[in-house]
Every structure is written in structure tokens, then in C-alpha cells.
Amino acid sequence: MDKVYEFQKKNKDRFLNELLEILKIPSISADSNYSKEIIKCANAISDNCVLSGLDNVEICSTNGNPIVYGEKIIAKDLPTVLVYGHYDVQPPDPLNLWENDPFQPIIRKTNIHPEGAIFARGSADDKGQVFMHLKALESLIKTSSLPCNVKLLIEGEEEIGSPNLGDFIKNNKEKFSCDVILVSDTHLFSLKVPTITTGLRGLCYLEVEIQGADRDLHSGLYGGAVPNPIYILSKMIASLIDSEGKITIPGFYDQVDELSNKDREELNKIPFDEEIFKNSIGIKGLDGEKGYNTLERTSIRPTLDINGIWGGYTGEGAKTIIPSKAYAKISMRLVPNQDPDKISQLFIQHLKKIAPPNVTVNVTSFQGGKAYVLPSEHIGYKAAKKAMEKGFNLETLPYRTGGSIPIISLMEEVLKVKSVLLGFGLDTDAIHSPNEHYGIFNFYKGIEVIPYFYKYYQQMKKDKSHG
Amino acid sequence: MDKVYEFQKKNKDRFLNELLEILKIPSISADSNYSKEIIKCANAISDNCVLSGLDNVEICSTNGNPIVYGEKIIAKDLPTVLVYGHYDVQPPDPLNLWENDPFQPIIRKTNIHPEGAIFARGSADDKGQVFMHLKALESLIKTSSLPCNVKLLIEGEEEIGSPNLGDFIKNNKEKFSCDVILVSDTHLFSLKVPTITTGLRGLCYLEVEIQGADRDLHSGLYGGAVPNPIYILSKMIASLIDSEGKITIPGFYDQVDELSNKDREELNKIPFDEEIFKNSIGIKGLDGEKGYNTLERTSIRPTLDINGIWGGYTGEGAKTIIPSKAYAKISMRLVPNQDPDKISQLFIQHLKKIAPPNVTVNVTSFQGGKAYVLPSEHIGYKAAKKAMEKGFNLETLPYRTGGSIPIISLMEEVLKVKSVLLGFGLDTDAIHSPNEHYGIFNFYKGIEVIPYFYKYYQQMKKDKSHG
Known part of the structure; x- marks a missing residue:
């Protein structure tokens, strides 16, 4: 050589x-x-x-x-x-x-x-x-x-x-x-x-659209009486993870391959330091699924992440509208045995189920992977x-x-x-x-x-x- | 003439x-x-x-x-x-x-x-x-x-x-x-x-910024372990209105001048038709504070409206990030006797109180009115x-x-x-x-x-x- x-x-x-x-x-x-x-x-x-x-x-x-x-x-x-x-x-x-x-x-x-x-x-x-x-x-x-x-x-x-x-x-x-x-x-x-x-980890990636009225409305004239797609989307997003950091979509964890104690021990041989991790990204505190440490949360556990959100007026200054539509990009990291197509379906079903009847929900699924x-x-x-x-x-x-x-x-x-x-x-x-x-x-x-x-x-x- | x-x-x-x-x-x-x-x-x-x-x-x-x-x-x-x-x-x-x-x-x-x-x-x-x-x-x-x-x-x-x-x-x-x-x-x-x-109605208008990490992060490498500002902002927004349509900011209703029965009757002389109202904006259903009708909700009751939200990737396709920051524009319509400066203060105090300790909250207040x-x-x-x-x-x-x-x-x-x-x-x-x-x-x-x-x-x- x-x-x-x-x-x-x-x-x-x-x-x-x-x-x-x-x-x-x-x-x-x-x-x-x-x-x-x-x-x-x-x-x-x-x-x-x-x-x-x-x-x-x-x-x-x-x-x-x-x-x-x-x-x-x-x-x-x-x-x-x-x-x-x-x-x-x-x-x-x-x-x-x-x-x-x-x-x-x-x-x-x-x-x-x-x-x-x-x-x-x-x-x-x-x-x-x-x-x-x-x-x-x-x-x-x-x-x-x-x-x-x-x-x-x-x-x-x-x-x-x-x-x-x-x-x-x-x-x-x-x-x-x-x-x-x-x-x-x-x-x-x-x-x-x-x-x-x-x-x-595997991946599912979806885009959610919530529509209320057929056009943007003046928040003074309509505020308080019509569904606000941003508020409803926020509420739906908030409900997707519970107080213990678990994803609330029914069936989400059903296929998860839990790591053996031996494999979990081997993974934890990595000299992972939470303080260094925190400092490297300038963050005040960590957060995630109860019962797992940061190394595990970022590698062997499935997660749900909001990658983007938008709706209404996002420019300079103040515009008093209730938008017709609000959007979010949401992805899920998957672990062995979870099927991305199945998880996408569960996600879509769940979102349609939790949405109030006065809005329309559209979900687009991007390509995922196991x-x-x-x-x-x-x-x-x-x-x-x-x-x-x-x-x-x-x-x-x-x-x-x-x-x-x-x-x-x-x-x-x-x-x-x-x-x-x-x-x-x-x-x-x-x-x-x-x-x-x-x-x-x-x-x-x-x-x-x-x-x-x-x-x-x-x-x-x-x-x-x-x- | x-x-x-x-x-x-x-x-x-x-x-x-x-x-x-x-x-x-x-x-x-x-x-x-x-x-x-x-x-x-x-x-x-x-x-x-x-x-x-x-x-x-x-x-x-x-x-x-x-x-x-x-x-x-x-x-x-x-x-x-x-x-x-x-x-x-x-x-x-x-x-x-x-x-x-x-x-x-x-x-x-x-x-x-x-x-x-x-x-x-x-x-x-x-x-x-x-x-x-x-x-x-x-x-x-x-x-x-x-x-x-x-x-x-x-x-x-x-x-x-x-x-x-x-x-x-x-x-x-x-x-x-x-x-x-x-x-x-x-x-x-x-x-x-x-x-x-x-x-x-009067008005308060504020812009909220939630910061997690000091930069955007790859959602695969960090997802599940770090606070996601979009998720946290969504959760905070969701908590601002309760299941009866009441605004949850402590003290928000304290100064509200309730209408007399006579004034309320007079207001309701207006031949307001909820079906026409709904159809005019192409909406499937109305929503708002319990105990009031649509005409009242849009005129004599204070409200909280999300006017805009943004954060993370909002372009075409899929980008797997956890953003450093997420933003919302939030306004409140006020009724007689509510002071916009006081309400802005209550809002800011409440938001800082409900935010988890691992994010930073910044609120900018725009000009309001009584x-x-x-x-x-x-x-x-x-x-x-x-x-x-x-x-x-x-x-x-x-x-x-x-x-x-x-x-x-x-x-x-x-x-x-x-x-x-x-x-x-x-x-x-x-x-x-x-x-x-x-x-x-x-x-x-x-x-x-x-x-x-x-x-x-x-x-x-x-x-x-x-x-």
C-alpha cells in the first residue's frame, strides 16, 4: 500500500x-x-x-x-x-x-x-x-x-x-x-x-394543511367566531406528544423492535457527555422520551419532529388577519421494524380524527424509508x-x-x-x-x-x- | 341641498x-x-x-x-x-x-x-x-x-x-x-x-419568538432529545384558549365591562343570520366562547387570534431540521374597560411563565388601542x-x-x-x-x-x- x-x-x-x-x-x-x-x-x-x-x-x-x-x-x-x-x-x-x-x-x-x-x-x-x-x-x-x-x-x-x-x-x-x-x-x-x-433510523415525512374559511379574514370582524387554522394546527401538533415524551398516534409503537439489554449496554459504551452535547448547540436543557437517555433518544427510539410551520402574516409589523390556511412539515424517525408507509397511514388517520369538523385537513406524504x-x-x-x-x-x-x-x-x-x-x-x-x-x-x-x-x-x- | x-x-x-x-x-x-x-x-x-x-x-x-x-x-x-x-x-x-x-x-x-x-x-x-x-x-x-x-x-x-x-x-x-x-x-x-x-373593540398585537438551540439542527441527529421551538410554541398557543373558548391568561377578563341585558337585547335586534355568515366565508362550522352567539363573539367579547406563525423549513419538498427559532404574531381584541398596555403585560408574563426552562421567550409588543x-x-x-x-x-x-x-x-x-x-x-x-x-x-x-x-x-x- x-x-x-x-x-x-x-x-x-x-x-x-x-x-x-x-x-x-x-x-x-x-x-x-x-x-x-x-x-x-x-x-x-x-x-x-x-x-x-x-x-x-x-x-x-x-x-x-x-x-x-x-x-x-x-x-x-x-x-x-x-x-x-x-x-x-x-x-x-x-x-x-x-x-x-x-x-x-x-x-x-x-x-x-x-x-x-x-x-x-x-x-x-x-x-x-x-x-x-x-x-x-x-x-x-x-x-x-x-x-x-x-x-x-x-x-x-x-x-x-x-x-x-x-x-x-x-x-x-x-x-x-x-x-x-x-x-x-x-x-x-x-x-x-x-x-x-x-x-x-427510518423516516416518514409529511406536510399538513389545515383550511378554515375560503379566504383570509379580518381578525377584528371574524375573530372569536370562526376556526383559526393556525390555532387548530398548533393544538393538533401539541397533542401529538404527551407529557412523558411519547408519541400519541395510536399504533405508533406497535412494531418497534426494543433493544436487548446487551445491545443497550453496548450502545452506552460510547462516552456520550450530555453537557458537551448541550453546549455544542447552545441549548439550556434537554428533553425527550421518559426512560431513555439522550444517546438512546437520538438513536434507538422513534421520534416525531416538527420541521416547519407557516400560515398567516409573517412579514414586518402587524397585520390583523385570520388566515384561510396553515401548514406544517412533520417528520418521524423510525426504528427497526417500523414500516414508513404504515406509520404515514396511522399519522394521516390520526390527524383527520383529531381535527375539529369545521376545518379541512390535507396531508401530503413525501418519500420515507425504513x-x-x-x-x-x-x-x-x-x-x-x-x-x-x-x-x-x-x-x-x-x-x-x-x-x-x-x-x-x-x-x-x-x-x-x-x-x-x-x-x-x-x-x-x-x-x-x-x-x-x-x-x-x-x-x-x-x-x-x-x-x-x-x-x-x-x-x-x-x-x-x-x- | x-x-x-x-x-x-x-x-x-x-x-x-x-x-x-x-x-x-x-x-x-x-x-x-x-x-x-x-x-x-x-x-x-x-x-x-x-x-x-x-x-x-x-x-x-x-x-x-x-x-x-x-x-x-x-x-x-x-x-x-x-x-x-x-x-x-x-x-x-x-x-x-x-x-x-x-x-x-x-x-x-x-x-x-x-x-x-x-x-x-x-x-x-x-x-x-x-x-x-x-x-x-x-x-x-x-x-x-x-x-x-x-x-x-x-x-x-x-x-x-x-x-x-x-x-x-x-x-x-x-x-x-x-x-x-x-x-x-x-x-x-x-x-x-x-x-x-x-x-x-380595542387591540393588543404582539410577536412571540421562541429559541431553542443556537442554530438549526438535523432532525435525525438531534430529534427526540432537544426542545423543538415549533412544538413548544404550538403547545403554548394551544394552551391560550380553553375548551370553552375562554382565554386562559390570568387576569384577562378582570376589567371586562359586561353588557347590560338591555344593551345585549338591542344588539341582537340586528337580523344576523349564522348560515349566511358561514356561507359568505365558505366555512363548515362556527366556533367560539361558550354562552355567546356569533354576533356577540365578534363584537362585545374579547378574543385572542393567531395572525401568523412561522419557523423551520417552509419551502418546497422535505428538509429535516429542528429550527433554532419559531415565531407567532398574536393579537387580542379588547372590549370597553380593558387596557391594552395592561393586557400586553399580562400576556408577556403568562407566556414567560408557561414556557419550559430550556427555551428563551422574547415578546415584542406593537401599538394597541382601547x-x-x-x-x-x-x-x-x-x-x-x-x-x-x-x-x-x-x-x-x-x-x-x-x-x-x-x-x-x-x-x-x-x-x-x-x-x-x-x-x-x-x-x-x-x-x-x-x-x-x-x-x-x-x-x-x-x-x-x-x-x-x-x-x-x-x-x-x-x-x-x-x-
């Missing part, structure tokens, strides 16, 4: 500069105004695949945003790793809270990142992490050191729930056939406690653990995290393989928030660790089949 | 065209981006005062938007009527619900307005009604028929609670000294049941009733309405005179809403009735002082 690391050392600055160029493209999938930027970004990713030495690079069209594909097939008898990532990003708003233009990356040192961090939307989630793979592969291919076959699949709709990827994979099973999927779209517990994400678990006996997990321990020279722990990558469980269903979540971000990276950033140390560490994964995975696979 | 009505008949079309020009100016006081339009509108009103034959017309500067003043002093021994109105308008949003540009007036026939109605922001509230006065005065002055002294005060901040008018009047008491104030900024019960507004009542023995009321009955040839009833014109009670305090609320709008005019309009019949009827008010008021005043 010496050649590989020599190549990486020589090309260090170029790797970084190429990433900065990609970060300048506002490939926001949630806003259709950015569809041209999506195409531009897919092209840029494709160019970088070619640069990395991948073969059969193509931009595959879907009913939504295109998927970038590339591969390097060495030999039929070698294991095949499918690398998954996404080139789309979250909307950057609220823009006024960014210290730089979110699409004009700058490098700034921080306490956590004395070597500097790249501040830009998508730097950690997920362009920076996708780029680690492209550069790890480049260093393996250009030095003729790649020990496995590799396929690369970078999509452009992860931040909106991957609505088209499932069908695309189903229709191209052979193209994506592999032994394991490798994904870097998660974070480490910390630089001192490297982790591999072995659990992800939760995911990777067992610690899986070779993919073992290879990743060994690679991390080699790269960090520190014991690496399994880690369950609260985020969702809905496509992971879908890929498992269709391709019948597990995914290894080898992420290099930190929870302080402010992904989905203003001032998202990604440590330069993390970026290079990822490029260093990934080749070991290929090496150990190929070895372990071989040992297993021979053993 | 024949000369007056001949003049009106001849100049009918010009009156209307002059109004249409004024309606083209987006004089939105709630949005500081429109401050140039405010100045433009003040100038246009001033030009129209000169055209009407008023003397000493001036644009008086204040700490906010200017006030237009004009007068016609005939003789010291005649009574003086102060006409109050406003040239500022509500913001037109949501713009997409307008059938025409709100500042490009069009005339369209409707079921209620077979003679046509003017569709434009400000057509009914209050430019159209201010214009009736200008044109009534023009027809009286140009035919040398004005029976009283007249002063005209048209302000530009009514829609934001008249923050500067109070001081301006206090500093210019002599200028505004008068026997009665005449205001057209209210509506009739219907064209078949003409009314004079004898009661207005409720108002005009007794039926007042000469101003009697003259107005006689003028209405002459103009409509129908019995005219006293009417209490739920809107607020905070400056009315302030003017009473400073100038020690009562206001007569002689409005010609209809509750279907959609003021403060998309597609605001004002009937052409109503516009001309106002111009016809106002001269009778001057005539009867002067006569009754004279009879009283001689009697």
Missing part, C-alpha cells in the same frame, strides 16, 4: 481543490429552481469518475435527477464493492446565518479543526465524503493496487428521500450486483472515539473496523445514529446485501444547518482509511471462502 | 376616476420598502383636498408617515366637524389569490354589487371611504352649501396602529379642536339594514341616524363591530369629543384579504349621505343650544 499513500501525498492539494470546485455548484434537490445546477453537478461528478480511472462512466437519467455510475472490474472471482453517495445538497437557508456564501467554499480553522475545515453547503453531507471515495479509488487505480471490483453509484435525490433510485436499482439489478455496499454519509462519535455506524442495522459479525463491519483502527490507531466502536438514509434499507431489500456506513464527519459539522463544514483532517483521513477497507475486505472474504 | 346633489350627479364619473388613481398607489404602511409610495399617496390626498376647496391644506411630517390636513372654517359660531380617515393600506399578500393586481383597480359586477364594485387594496379600507368625504365636501363647498366648519385629518399609519398620531394630536390640540369627529372606516350590517357603528362606545343619546349619533334614514329610506340601527380603530379612543381622550362611525362598507368587502372591493353604489351613497349629516348635525346642535 506504500505506493497508494505516496500517490495520495503527492496529490493532496489537487484533491482538495477539485472538491472545492464541486462545492461551488448549488445542487439543491428540494427546490426545482436548481434543476440546471443538478445537471451541472452530475456532469462534474462524472468527469471526476473518469479522472479517477473508473470505466464505463455514465450519467443515467431517471424520472428525477440523474444518477452517476462508474466501475472498475478487475476479475470475476474478486469481491465487488458498490460505493453509494449523493451529490445533491440541502437548501442553504436561512442564508443570513451563514458567515460565507454557502456555495463559495472557504477554509477556516476552528477549535475542533486546527488544520482547517471547508465551510460550504454539502462539504460534509455528502460531496466531501463522496470525494474521499473518488480520490481513494484514484490512488488505488493509478497505482494498480485496487484489490476488489468496484462500482460507484452517486445519486442526486438523497435529500428529498431518493424517490427514483429504488425503481432504478430494481430495473438494473445486474448492473448493481455486489457483495457489499460502502457508504460515507455519517459521522464519527469523535476524532478520539472513531465509530462505524451500525444503525440508522431503519437499518448492520450486525457486528458481518465481514463488511469487521473489515471496516480493522481499516479504521489501522487509520486512526484507536479502538473503533459500533455506533447507532439517529439520521436516516432511506435508500440503505431499500438497497438491502433489492440487492440482498448489507451496507457498511463508514462516515468521517463529526456531529459538529452543522449538516443541514448554516455554516456546514467538513474537517480537512477528516477528508484526508477518509482517503487514507478507504483503501484499507478494500484490502481487508478482500482478504477476509477470501479467508472465509477458503476457511 | 338640491344644488349639492346636482353637482354630485354632474361630477359622478370624475369622482370615481379620481379614486381609481389613488388606489394605484401601494401605500403599504406595514412594509418599510413602500415608504416612497406612502409619500406619493400623501401628496395625492393633499392635491385632492385642494381640489375639494379646502383651505390651509398641508402635509404634516411626523416621526413616521405624514398626516394630510385641510380645513374649511365658515364661522366661529358654527359647530366644527373633524373628519378622520387613513390613506395607508394593508399588505396585499397572498398575492396569488388576487384576481387582479391589487394596485391596478378594476370594476366588476358581483351578486351583491349589481352596479359594480371596485377591486383593489384599499378600495373599502379606507381610501374609497376617505374619498366619499372629499367628494361630499367638494359638492358642499363648490355649491356654497357647507353648514358647519370642517377639519380633515387623513393619516398614513392606521394599519400599523397609528404609532405617531397620538403625539401629533396632543401637540396640536388647538388645530384639531372640534365638536365631533366623523369617521368612515366601518361597514353597514347590510344594504337592507343600514347601521351606525356605536362600538369598536375599545370605544358611542351612546345613542349623542347628537352625533342622532344626526347620523337621520342622515342615513334620509339617504337609505330605511330604519337605521346601532351596531357594535369587532374591528379596532385604536385612534378613536385616543382622540376621545385627548380632544374630549366623541366620534361618529359612519361607514358604508359591507362585511363581504374582503378588507385585509385578497380581492378587497368596494361597491360603487356604496361609494355614491356615502357621498349622498354625508352632506345630510352636516345639515342635521348643525341643526340639532343649534336646537340644543337654543332649547
Whole structure:
């Protein structure tokens, strides 16, 4: 592997500069105004695949945003790793809270990142992490050191729930056939406690519309006598969580897979510090489901979160209206065994049931996804653990995290393989928030660790089949 | 008075065209981006005062938007009527619900307005009604028929609670000294049941900000463990009204002046039809304080209304965040004897008390105003009733309405005179809403009735002082 690391050392600055160029493209999938930027970004990713030495690079069209594909097939008898990532990003708003233009990356040192961090939307989630793979592969291919076959699949709709990827994979099973999927779209517990994400929560995401009158009304002339959609929506939202932090939707917990005491103990080996957690986000106090600690609440328990709310007059000054409509975006994080479609149905039924008869309720359901678990006996997990321990020279722990990558469980269903979540971000990276950033140390560490994964995975696979 | 009505008949079309020009100016006081339009509108009103034959017309500067003043002093021994109105308008949003540009007036026939109605922001509230006065005065002055002294005060901040008018009047008491104030900024019960507004509700208007973490958070990584400001705000809002429709702020009802049985009976003479009311706004059911009917809930009872709410992601698609902050605009309509400053204080205290300790609550209070009542023995009321009955040839009833014109009670305090609320709008005019309009019949009827008010008021005043 010496050649590989020599190549990486020589090309260090170029790797970084190429990433900065990609970060300048506002490939926001949630806003259709950015569809041209999506195409531009897919092209840029494709160019970088070619640069990395991948073969059969193509931009595959879907009913939504295109998927970038590339591969390097060495030999039929070698294991095949499918690398998954996404080139789309979250909307950057609220823009006024960014210290730089979110699409004009700058490098700034921080306490956590004395070597500097790249501040830009998508730097950690997920362009920076996708780029680690492209550069790890480049260093393996250009030095003729790649020990496995590799396929690369970078999509452009992860931040909106991957609505088209499932069908695309189903229709191209052979193209994506592999032994394991490798994904870097998660974070480490910390630089001192490297982790591999072995659990992800699932997701349901819905938009609720409450309509009262057929138009906005003067609150002086109608106030006190007509249903106010904002008030009714607030009341409905308030009722969705009880005083013990439990979600009140009937049937919501029915399918929840409770963790065994052993697994719960193992999870709690993570040196999670509530004070540090609180201080890192400037919050006065924590809150959540009774009977669980913060680590558990954010990883192994399902939750209901209000992601947005709007209605009525929201401009400067005072406008005395009762709006015709009020809206909320509500999502639920799910744990293993909860079915997102079923939960969406329960949510919709419950909302219609609790709404007073003088308003109309409309609920739109966005694409969801199931939760995911990777067992610690899986070779993919073992290879990743060994690679991390080699790269960090520190014991690496399994880690369950609260985020969702809905496509992971879908890929498992269709391709019948597990995914290894080898992420290099930190929870302080402010992904989905203003001032998202990604440590330069993390970026290079990822490029260093990934080749070991290929090496150990190929070895372990071989040992297993021979053993 | 024949000369007056001949003049009106001849100049009918010009009156209307002059109004249409004024309606083209987006004089939105709630949005500081429109401050140039405010100045433009003040100038246009001033030009129209000169055209009407008023003397000493001036644009008086204040700490906010200017006030237009004009007068016609005939003789010291005649009574003086102060006409109050406003040239500022509500913001037109949501713009997409307008059938025409709100500042490009069009005339369209409707079921209620077979003679046509003017569709434009400000057509009914209050430019159209201010214009009736200008044109009534023009027809009286140009035919040398004005029976009283007249002063005209048209302000530009009514829609934001008249923050500067109070001081301006206090500093210019002599200028505004008068026997009665005449205001057209209210509506009739219907064209078949003409009314004079004898009661207005007061107003408190506040903006609430709830802050949790110091930045927006990824709902997957933090959901379930940190306070969500939208959820907390919703819960706080939900708790402000109980299951009987009572406002839960301690002390809120303490100063409420309950109506006597006699006054309540008189109010209920109005042939109010709940079905018509419901159908007019396309609503499935009514709601409000237990023990009161809809007419009472919207006129003699205090209310709490959520006028706007916002927080988190409100764009297209799905963004999985827990926002740092959530906001609401909340107003309360007050009845006689409730003090808006006191009620604002109670509201702020209560909100801070019910907020959980892990969030920060900030409340901003906008300008409010007290409720108002005009007794039926007042000469101003009697003259107005006689003028209405002459103009409509129908019995005219006293009417209490739920809107607020905070400056009315302030003017009473400073100038020690009562206001007569002689409005010609209809509750279907959609003021403060998309597609605001004002009937052409109503516009001309106002111009016809106002001269009778001057005539009867002067006569009754004279009879009283001689009697």
C-alpha cells in the first residue's frame, strides 16, 4: 500500500481543490429552481469518475435527477464493492446565518479543526465524503493496487428521500450486483472515539394543511367566531406528544423492535457527555422520551419532529388577519421494524380524527424509508473496523445514529446485501444547518482509511471462502 | 341641498376616476420598502383636498408617515366637524389569490354589487371611504352649501396602529379642536339594514419568538432529545384558549365591562343570520366562547387570534431540521374597560411563565388601542341616524363591530369629543384579504349621505343650544 499513500501525498492539494470546485455548484434537490445546477453537478461528478480511472462512466437519467455510475472490474472471482453517495445538497437557508456564501467554499480553522475545515453547503453531507471515495479509488487505480471490483453509484435525490433510485436499482439489478455496499454519509462519535455506524433510523415525512374559511379574514370582524387554522394546527401538533415524551398516534409503537439489554449496554459504551452535547448547540436543557437517555433518544427510539410551520402574516409589523390556511412539515424517525408507509397511514388517520369538523385537513406524504442495522459479525463491519483502527490507531466502536438514509434499507431489500456506513464527519459539522463544514483532517483521513477497507475486505472474504 | 346633489350627479364619473388613481398607489404602511409610495399617496390626498376647496391644506411630517390636513372654517359660531380617515393600506399578500393586481383597480359586477364594485387594496379600507368625504365636501363647498366648519385629518399609519398620531394630536390640540369627529372606516350590517357603528373593540398585537438551540439542527441527529421551538410554541398557543373558548391568561377578563341585558337585547335586534355568515366565508362550522352567539363573539367579547406563525423549513419538498427559532404574531381584541398596555403585560408574563426552562421567550409588543362606545343619546349619533334614514329610506340601527380603530379612543381622550362611525362598507368587502372591493353604489351613497349629516348635525346642535 506504500505506493497508494505516496500517490495520495503527492496529490493532496489537487484533491482538495477539485472538491472545492464541486462545492461551488448549488445542487439543491428540494427546490426545482436548481434543476440546471443538478445537471451541472452530475456532469462534474462524472468527469471526476473518469479522472479517477473508473470505466464505463455514465450519467443515467431517471424520472428525477440523474444518477452517476462508474466501475472498475478487475476479475470475476474478486469481491465487488458498490460505493453509494449523493451529490445533491440541502437548501442553504436561512442564508443570513451563514458567515460565507454557502456555495463559495472557504477554509477556516476552528477549535475542533486546527488544520482547517471547508465551510460550504454539502462539504460534509455528502460531496466531501463522496470525494474521499473518488480520490481513494484514484490512488488505488493509478497505482494498480485496487484489490476488489468496484462500482460507484452517486445519486442526486438523497435529500428529498431518493424517490427514483429504488425503481432504478430494481430495473438494473445486474448492473448493481455486489457483495457489499460502502457508504460515507455519517459521522464519527469523535476524532478520539472513531465509530462505524451500525444503525440508522427510518423516516416518514409529511406536510399538513389545515383550511378554515375560503379566504383570509379580518381578525377584528371574524375573530372569536370562526376556526383559526393556525390555532387548530398548533393544538393538533401539541397533542401529538404527551407529557412523558411519547408519541400519541395510536399504533405508533406497535412494531418497534426494543433493544436487548446487551445491545443497550453496548450502545452506552460510547462516552456520550450530555453537557458537551448541550453546549455544542447552545441549548439550556434537554428533553425527550421518559426512560431513555439522550444517546438512546437520538438513536434507538422513534421520534416525531416538527420541521416547519407557516400560515398567516409573517412579514414586518402587524397585520390583523385570520388566515384561510396553515401548514406544517412533520417528520418521524423510525426504528427497526417500523414500516414508513404504515406509520404515514396511522399519522394521516390520526390527524383527520383529531381535527375539529369545521376545518379541512390535507396531508401530503413525501418519500420515507425504513431503519437499518448492520450486525457486528458481518465481514463488511469487521473489515471496516480493522481499516479504521489501522487509520486512526484507536479502538473503533459500533455506533447507532439517529439520521436516516432511506435508500440503505431499500438497497438491502433489492440487492440482498448489507451496507457498511463508514462516515468521517463529526456531529459538529452543522449538516443541514448554516455554516456546514467538513474537517480537512477528516477528508484526508477518509482517503487514507478507504483503501484499507478494500484490502481487508478482500482478504477476509477470501479467508472465509477458503476457511 | 338640491344644488349639492346636482353637482354630485354632474361630477359622478370624475369622482370615481379620481379614486381609481389613488388606489394605484401601494401605500403599504406595514412594509418599510413602500415608504416612497406612502409619500406619493400623501401628496395625492393633499392635491385632492385642494381640489375639494379646502383651505390651509398641508402635509404634516411626523416621526413616521405624514398626516394630510385641510380645513374649511365658515364661522366661529358654527359647530366644527373633524373628519378622520387613513390613506395607508394593508399588505396585499397572498398575492396569488388576487384576481387582479391589487394596485391596478378594476370594476366588476358581483351578486351583491349589481352596479359594480371596485377591486383593489384599499378600495373599502379606507381610501374609497376617505374619498366619499372629499367628494361630499367638494359638492358642499363648490355649491356654497357647507353648514358647519370642517377639519380633515387623513393619516398614513392606521394599519400599523397609528404609532405617531397620538403625539401629533396632543401637540396640536388647538388645530384639531372640534365638536365631533366623523369617521368612515366601518361597514353597514347590510344594504337592507343600514347601521351606525356605536362600538369598536380595542387591540393588543404582539410577536412571540421562541429559541431553542443556537442554530438549526438535523432532525435525525438531534430529534427526540432537544426542545423543538415549533412544538413548544404550538403547545403554548394551544394552551391560550380553553375548551370553552375562554382565554386562559390570568387576569384577562378582570376589567371586562359586561353588557347590560338591555344593551345585549338591542344588539341582537340586528337580523344576523349564522348560515349566511358561514356561507359568505365558505366555512363548515362556527366556533367560539361558550354562552355567546356569533354576533356577540365578534363584537362585545374579547378574543385572542393567531395572525401568523412561522419557523423551520417552509419551502418546497422535505428538509429535516429542528429550527433554532419559531415565531407567532398574536393579537387580542379588547372590549370597553380593558387596557391594552395592561393586557400586553399580562400576556408577556403568562407566556414567560408557561414556557419550559430550556427555551428563551422574547415578546415584542406593537401599538394597541382601547375599545370605544358611542351612546345613542349623542347628537352625533342622532344626526347620523337621520342622515342615513334620509339617504337609505330605511330604519337605521346601532351596531357594535369587532374591528379596532385604536385612534378613536385616543382622540376621545385627548380632544374630549366623541366620534361618529359612519361607514358604508359591507362585511363581504374582503378588507385585509385578497380581492378587497368596494361597491360603487356604496361609494355614491356615502357621498349622498354625508352632506345630510352636516345639515342635521348643525341643526340639532343649534336646537340644543337654543332649547
